[in-house]
Amino acid sequence: MKKENLDHLRFVYKKAVEEWVDAIRAEEALATEDHSMTAWERWDDAHFCEHDAHLKATAARDAYKDALRSVNYGI
Secondary structure: OOHHHHHHHHHHHHHHHHHHHHHHHHHHHOOOOOOOHHHHHHHHHHHHHHHHHHHHHHHHHHHHHHHHHHHHHOO
16 A cells, blocks of 8 residues: 555544544533523534544544555555
């Protein structure tokens, strides 16, 4: 695998982590003094977005690790 491909996989991973962090912060920001059902639902929706972002970051991490494993160990 070429260095450019590894660089791209690393970039995709880092971008996915940044998006995950943003989703965590967005969820945290919705834990407010507004105890209404509407606020709760927005907070819950943000959690689902955070969860999806986490899955995306994990997949990107796994793809990068697999490529590194292939380059460094031939497996």
